[in-house]
Amino acid sequence: MSEIINIILGSAEDAFIQVSVFVGAVLLLFGYINYKQSGKFIESIENSKKFQPIIGAVLGLTPGCGGAIFIMPLYVKGKITYGTLIATLIATMGDSAFVLISTSPLTYLLISIISFIVAVPTGYLIDRMGIAPKVAITKSKKAKELREKGKKVINQSNYFHYGHNEGDEIHNILHKEIKGHQKESSLGYYITHKGFLVYWIVLFLGLILGIMALFQVDINGLQIKSLGAIIGVSGTAVSIFMMIMSRKFIGDDTHEESEIKVSSLKETFIHCATETAFVATWVFFAYLIYEFSILILGGGVYSVGVGMLAKVMTTAGLLAVLVGALIGIIPGCGPQVIFVTLYSKGMIPFAALIANAISQDGDALFPLLAMDKKASLWATIITTIPALLVGLLIFFIEMFI
Ligand SMILES: [Zn+2]
Numbered sequence: 001m002s003e004i005i006n007i008i009l010g011s012a013e014d015a016f017i018q019v020s021v022f023v024g025a026v027l028l029l030f031g032y033i034n035y036k037q038s039g040k041f042i043e044s045i046e047n048s049k050k051f052q053p054i055i056g057a058v059l060g061l062t063p064g065c066g067g068a069i070f071i072m073p074l075y076v077k078g079k080i081t082y083g084t085l086i087a088t089l090i091a092t093m094g095d096s097a098f099v100l101i102s103t104s105p106l107t108y109l110l111i112s113i114i115s116f117i118v119a120v121p122t123g124y125l126i127d128r129m130g131i132a133p134k135v136a137i138t139k140s141k142k143a144k145e146l147r148e149k150g151k152k153v154i155n156q157s158n159y160f161h162y163g164h165n166e167g168d169e170i171h172n173i174l175h176k177e178i179k180g181h182q183k184e185s186s187l188g189y190y191i192t193h194k195g196f197l198v199y200w201i202v203l204f205l206g207l208i209l210g211i212m213a214l215f216q217v218d219i220n221g222l223q224i225k226s227l228g229a230i231i232g233v234s235g236t237a238v239s240i241f242m243m244i245m246s247r248k249f250i251g252d253d254t255h256e257e258s259e260i261k262v263s264s265l266k267e268t269f270i271h272c273a274t275e276t277a278f279v280a281t282w283v284f285f286a287y288l289i290y291e292f293s294i295l296i297l298g299g300g301v302y303s304v305g306v307g308m309l310a311k312v313m314t315t316a317g318l319l320a321v322l323v324g325a326l327i328g329i330i331p332g333c334g335p336q337v338i339f340v341t342l343y344s345k346g347m348i349p350f351a352a353l354i355a356n357a358i359s360q361d362g363d364a365l366f367p368l369l370a371m372d373k374k375a376s377l378w379a380t381i382i383t384t385i386p387a388l389l390v391g392l393l394i395f396f397i398e399m400f401i
């Protein structure tokens, strides 16, 4: 029993100090860049039909889900091709990008390059083959009715829209039917919008310790005894609390929040905090999975478990590629964060990571699912094909190196 508690506390500390604090810093940096750059790419993509899949892939590559989320309405409105949508979804890695940048920046760079090389030709191929599941919603018979609905909800927003306009045929779906910003009267809103500064302070303290630990400083043997454990465990606890309060479980980025973020620097700080809390919680779960696997595999002896894991890895490599691509089918970033974190712990081969990165669509699939079911189901299936092919190719290349 005490061993189990030790594993839980140890995982909470390590997940926060080794990964989450860096995720928070990277997330805030890109949140700020997004805020400054807001929507420039979105405008350019509508105007350059020829290069759409390329621009889509670049937008997909931006860390996090924001870029891909803004692309989705454009497809539904008939402004970009289906191939562009596919290219964007292949390139996007969602929130797990933040974990990979924090734990293994070079791998992240490599994954981005491969994803881009796969995304662009696939996008053009889809368009050349004329694959497109549905006509644009704007041209549909229902459009008028949807616009009427949209008009009823417009006065609740005082920020810019990306990929669609105030009160158009998808406004109602994106701002009322699916999850968006929390209601201002809710407890969750109050806590996340008042408490975000406390969260950043805990994260900043953790970041200092995290950097010290990178330089081999024993952060539990400083003036204040067990400081690393105290900050690490409370950091994970606060993250779980913030995650529950922001009601983000499988996915975290929503269309509405993405728009609000680029309209206000304060909201960027708030929602980067809730996003970090979301990722931190999933990273913690991944650490638990890792530690308990080692414990079980080794029958209680850590070093035996590590050895056993290495053995399992070499025999299950091919299966891991398949699993990576299949997990990518699940919409939302949470499960993908687990997968990438396990990669950082050496539990998953690179080929499986690339299969997952290509297959997964981040949180962008949620709004698409609400607007156009067919397009989103086909997109999930289509992105799995290159994921498997490239994953297998890299698996065999790795075998012969
Ligand atoms: Zn909107």
Ligand SMILES: [Zn+2]
Pocket (backbone or CB within 6 Å): 181, 193, 260, 267, 270, 271
């Ligand atoms: Zn907010």
